[in-house]
Amino acid sequence: MAKVGRIKLGSQGLEVSAQGLGCMGMSAFYGPPKPEPDMIALIHHAIDSGVTFLDTSDVYGPHTNEILLGKALKDGVRDKVELATKFGIVVSGEKREIRGDPEYVRAACEGSLKRLGVDFIDLYYQHRVDTRVPIEVTIGELKKLVEEGKIKYIGLSEASASTIRRAHAVHPITAVQLEWSLWARDVEEEIIPTCRELGIGIVAYSPLGRGFFSSGPKLVQSFAEGDFRKYLPRFQPENLEHNKTIFDKVNEMAARKGCTTSQLALAWVHHQGNDVCPIPGTTKIGNFNQNIEALSIKLTPEEMAELESYAAADAVKGDRYDAAIATWKDSETPPLSSWKAV
Template sequence: MDKRKVGPFEVSAIGLGCMSLSSGYGPPAPREQAEQVLKGALDAGYTFFDTAAVYGMGHNETLIGEVLKDHRNEIVLASKCGLTNGDRREINGRPEVLKATCEASLKRLQTEVIDLYYLHRWDKRVPIEESVGALAELVAEGKIKAIGLSEVSAPTLRRAHAVHPIAALQTEYSPWTRNPEIAVLDACREIGAAFVAFSPVGRGFLAGGARNPQAFAEDDIRKAMPRFQGEAFAANLKLFDAFAAIARDAGCTPAQLCLAWLLQKDEIIVPIPGTTRPDHMRENAGAAEVRLSPDIVARLEATVNVGTVAGERYSAQLQASVDTEIA
């Protein structure tokens, strides 16, 4: 797979988002299946693996630590803090909490150092400078190598970067979520940070894997997202049919169309699709070989955009927990 830069690291152009192996879209994947995804990803050329303390409340980090510990030197490992406090989910950016989270993550991941460590959410009760200052101390102590931020605005990114270089900013970006185009992509270019795109296939919708919300598991986070509800979902389903037709004309799958579109947007972008299925993992890797013509790109952007997608990205409650510009 082609390579891209994330801070001091060279990583596969497409990374593996590991959350869904443990939480988010239903119960954890069976252990054997999760191992097939993770070890198969190594064979498919993935070198960038993304997890977090909050995914399954430690389950995901433990899984990755156990499955990939013998391959630690072959991968760039990213994790996150700031969304847990001990054994409970909580946005908490106090320095002592971030440091304790890091210690626990190092043990679960069975590693002496985390390559890229993100502040998962900015705790607005704590100045961003204090939270990033704590992460800078972890760098100085040799427990993490580089600092990232997740779901923050361009002004917050600049404030953080003034304290310590920020290697990457992570937020949602796909053909149907274009908020990064408002300001944070430009801010990343300005400071030399990579942009890591999570949910790059629209939480499965733009891959064709979410055609019936009634079939979602009870703990599926999409149940609370307006785009997957009622009239909005029905409207978006019609939009997907047009999107799938563009993918057929491009000679790729809908998921590959999303990922190839992101890769061609800018070399600073690294998508990290997640999946519980080995075949989807390999399909996503294949997007690195897809080249889209200007006509295909124009059709895609005319079909799926801020004006054509029905429903907000997050509910009002979830939106209040992030610090991003709204399209």
């Protein structure tokens, strides 16, 4: 099995495994929750394999994914991992709200600490940016939580370049989590360069295109009841037929390289730099083992360029999300001068 090295994430001192484990699909959004004993066994297997950077959020379930991780981290396991969770998306029935007000930030952190059964969170992200609250106000409260020892490092997810700059001016941001894969490359224009200029680590979620680069178009046939990917624009029939050609070309190249399509797609993300940590999710030990083999695949600059030519921005049909889900494109917050604390 490939050796999983360590990387420095950001410039504040956090060190993580070169590949992380996204835990969302174990409990939420990708169909029914998976059997708890199997998922705990998978988490322990990941840690034993050197993948110690675990990613969750209070909205996964909601709450059930953090509870699952809490059970997996009992009995001496906590000290072996870098634990990342997120706050900011509040789900109540069909209603979804984004919150970044100080009172909520603190309450969310206390809730996560309790569910995870830990004294502190290594990396605490704002999952989505509350456009009603100046980012300085949200980060100000997170800074207090750092000072109190409840969190070690601060992160943002799906934040624009200007939001990242404003946040970083209040307290150093350690990592920005964003969707980055062969078919999600809009972040390369402004957000990645901003992170690099400020010394902020990059955590790439959905590096396999939500499973598209594992199975290709036939993936949609295996979506279970309650799998939200069914509703994503890229997986709609009119777009999928077109996107199939991207998968076919990557698949062809993988065959030449003697690896799987998913390993090649993941290796592409790893080759973006040693400040990038992809966090592919899985619920199967076999897939996990395959994913870490991507670390041993070497790509030449010519091969990187060839892969990128298959999935240029205009080659992909359909947006990443439907219009109801916020991304960095709508993450600007009001100026600090507008804030009147209630």
